[in-house]
Amino acid sequence: MDKEERKIINQGQEDEMEIYGYHLSRWKLAIVSLGVICTGGFLLLLLYWMPEWRVKATCVRAAIKDCEVVLLRTTDEFKIWFCAKIRFLSLETHPFSSPKSVSDKLSNGRAVCLIENPTEENRHEISKCSQTESQQIRYFTHHSIKYFWNDNIHNFDFLKKLLYGINEIAVKVPSVFKLLIKEVLNPFYIFQLFSVILWSTDEYYYYALAIVVMSIVSIVSSLYSIRKQYVMLHDMVATHSTVRVSVCRVNEEIEEIFSTDLVPGDVMVIPLNGIIMPCDAVLINGTCIVNESMLTGESVPVTKTNLPNPSVDVKGKGDELYNPETHKRHTLFCGTTVIQTRFYTGELVKAIVVRTGFNTSKGQLVRSILYPKPTDFKLYRDAYLFLLCLVAVAGIGFIYTIVNSILNEVEVGIIIIESLDIITITVPPALPAAMTAGIVYAQRRLKKIGIFCISPQRINICGQLNLVCFDKTGTLTEDGLDLWGIQRVENTRFLLPEENVCNEMLVKSQFVACMATCHSLTKIEGVLSGDPLDLKMFEAIGWILEEATEEETALHNRIMPTVVRPPKQLLPESTPAGNQEMELFELPAIYEIGIVRQFPFSSALQRMSVVARVLGDKKMDAYMKGAPEVIASLCKPETVPVDFQKVLEDFTKQGFRVIALAHRKLESKLTWHKVQNISRDAIENNMDFMGLIIMQNKLKQETPAVLEDLHKANIRTVMVTGDNMLTAVSVARDCGMILPQDKVIIAEALPPKDGKVAKINWHYADSLTQCRHSSAIDSEDIPVKLVHDSLEDLQMTRYHFAMNGKSFSVILEHFQDLVPKLMLHGTVFARMAPDQKTQLIEALQNVDYFVGMCGDGANDCGALKRAHGGISLSELEASVASPFTSKTPSISCVPNLIREGRAALITSFCVFKFMALYSIIQYFSVTLLYSILSNLGDFQFLFIDLAIILVVVFTMSLNPAWKELVPQRPPSGLISGALLFSVLSQIIISIGFQSLGFFWVKQQPWYEVWHPESDACNTTRSLLWNSSHVDNETELDEHNIQNYENTTVFFISSFQYLIVAIAFSKGKPFRQPCYKNYFFVFSVIFLYTFILFIMLYPVAYVDQVLEIVCVPYQWRITMLIIVLVNAFVSVTVENFFLDMVLWKVVFNRDKQGEYRFSTAQPPQESVDRWGKCCLSWVLGCRKKMPKAKYMYLAQELLVDPEWPPKPQTTTEAKALVKENGSCQIITIT
Known part of the structure; x- marks a missing residue:
């Protein structure tokens, strides 16, 4: 093109x-x-x-x-x-x-x-x-x-x-007829229809009818499930379609319209009693308290403020254009619930509609459900490839049948039917349903332990996770923070730390005033609600928060701000006076602060601020809190203590969360109305540094144990947090993510400035920081797999990289060649904005890690969606923030999900291998019988496909997950040495023993072409059966079903299906042993007993239905011996040779999280005795480059003398070099 x-x-x-x-x-x-x-x-x-x-x-x-x-x-x-x-x-x-x-x-x-x-x-x-x-x-x-x-x-x-249309997220529920046509036109059902027509032509009515019944049940079940999902989705999105809303027109009139008539640009009035937002709108007046749990899974209400008015700075550059993501603190998203509104001076709370219909945030989520992105997983790609191989095998059988039939002068019609029948046998019709059985059962087990899934196909992918990223606050540590103390600043010097903030000496200080006002707390039904950190801080000072009621606002017809005041016991007692002077005397004793304007906390800015006024003061005050480094940069340099950095490091190294406070008096000319229109940048500058709040964030009790389990399973763990870097490093050491003896290399990247190129300063953090928590893990108990061992048995100590969000962005932009190396050893990523978390997940995936992400769902939505397995810790049963949601707010859900993922993945492999063997065994049975112009009978097909295959498939998938994680990880695809060897060996064994029975029966002295009156039994039972089965000699079997070869092949192949089912039912280390799967055990025992009984003790009616001929008892015993030897060989090869030799060799070479050279290579020596040129390739033991990029990179870094960077060194980025039209940045040290 x-x-x-x-x-x-x-x-x-x-x-x-x-x-x-x-x-x-x-x-x-x-x-x-x-x-x-x-x-x-x-x-x-x-x-x-x-x-x-x-x-x-x-x-x-x-x-x-x-x-x-x-x-x-x-x-x-x-x-x-x-x-x-x-x-x-x-x-x-x-x-x-x-x-x-x-x-x-x-x-x-x-x-x-x-x-x-x-x-x-x-x-x-x-x-x-x-x-x-x-x-x-x-x-x-x-x-x-x-x-x-x-x-x-x-x-x-x-x-x-250009044209918006109706504001409607229209999820139409398709009619049953439309869904039926779409489902029936699926290639799978078209193939089923072709098979049924073919079998009916060949007079296999019973089997054709059984397939029709199965297909109808499958289609009805599928239609019910699909329609139910459409109905649920329709009900979920239809709630806002008929809402009546108020909009402002040009002449200031308020008009009520249906929400479906809203268009971008309409000015919507937010009602006082709240509303479920029918569109995306940006607040231009007033404040709203919003519940965004539908989008983020976060149950804590969020305060939304009005969008600041555009302003022009001194350089003439205006504010950035509105963007829903950048200005999400001012945006009311579709589907979220407005709980409360606040308005000023009689003005209404207004918002401009910016997006409608499917363009809204909710609409985009609905589109992602309606049109999901395909899952890129090697298992599914290999499954299609394997099906093509089966088609190729069917093609060979197709040609063989035609040639053999022509040589035997068979009629053309019969040749066509039998040739096409080979295709229907080779490609198993039940394969798609069988492959999903393990996922369905795993999803049910996850639901029982409180893990809900909206993307079942990702369960298999979770079985491959080898790296998990964790948020810190609320995930690794407790949600609530405890106030450890404060450290105020006076005369640019730090005072001693103070534990008690609630005392009379500090009640009227600017420090406590900042703690009392600089937050986003609100009262919902009389209960104080908001960010947990703000709640702890406000509770520590013991103040009271009061909000104006709707009646008070209407009565005074003026601004009624939120007011905070200290409790009476903290205020100095007033001296009694006369009644006439009492009011004048007590007035100064009233101490209240009104919050006039709020600039909510921004993850990108890492700060928040408010404008407040003390009752009776002429000037307003600006208070600000946030990350200490950010706050200090916005304060007057002379107000920041000279030892600020040292004091901050002392606290953060101990794992405390530190928040800085700042304040400044505003000009008296700044009126109340001007404050409502002032920009954030005009307030947040030239502040006075007031000191630090030290918060203690304790580890959750289960965190160290869970991380230890992950480390023992060779699964890397990474911390991604918005907190201070040294605090994050300390918590990483406390929880065992970084061991005490490991070195931590801090990468501080600086962007280009004043003509100088970007550079990275490398320095080492203290490697032996004392762990504070008693739950810290002994270093000898955890085999860290973050760094890959060398031949010299680790010439240097294991190391980890730590960096903040700013450095990460600079490295992504200017040091692309270092990104993979840093991803290989990066453990702590601090001060990360939500979009940077997503970029980190992508960078890890670019080096072929299977990445999991566990967070609270609030600021991690992008990362949770981007990861292979995102788990949101939320009380909701299902959240669109991530594929998985855990109702238990604990990271213990991570190993549970990985265990179930591994079990589901192994189940998929077992089922696929079984279905492949079922296809090949039946294909070879029919091919053998075609050679003598015979075939399996209608009821024989029926018995095999229904009584054996379906029962075995759906019971062998019931094995629950193994009770603990193991270092091995199941292969990700079917095209691997272990699985190919397993399938090919079982195919050879099955074909061999089936051929043995087929040709051996012809060598028996009693063998001759079978006839109802001259069978080999010569018993009364046989004669009775013969006389009842055939009335006269003319009613002979026109399809030549009844013969000794057919009976022999039928019995041996029936046992072979059960043999390979047992051999393929893998248990430990990924699933519980098959003997604990009671349904499977009962099914196999029952089928074995039934087949053995009708083989050794024929029942006339059963033989008549299955078209089995009577054979001498000696041959029945011979068939039993063949079956027993077949079972012994199959189980031995699969469960002993494969597991003890091949499987261990593959896993020893492909351990996740590490890739090491092995000089001795004992598995290689033991295998090569059987032929270096043959089994060495099959077992995958040859020296070859690792497939995963991170493994290859680890191999390179082992021999790189310049890596890791030496302490106190700098790496600079070269200028852009153009090569073949593309640009590349090269770094120099």
């Missing part, structure tokens, strides 16, 4: 796609129609499954701006194709009479033309709309989002910028 004819839409976003234009071609369409008729509709099905083939077969390439059909392809690793038809929308009237208009209404209540960022290009577009009386808009719809053709950029863009 020409590059000129390809466009990119949603560039740089997760749903980025390539787009190609096509015109419908009549002559191509005619040829395709003819092909559909000639193929009986099969070509139409093929084109239905392959949209790119459909477009290319019926259309010709065209310019995108003039095309009739567009072909879309995602730019990710999946390269999924979609097609969409271009549609036209006519606008007869245009609402924009001037560029100042934001939105207006058409007659149908919809709005057009909102330009989010008014540029000259957009104004030109608006003027084009207003100058033309009628215009056609070309657009297409993809995944519920409309895209229109933009002449300015010569590409398709979001239609939301």
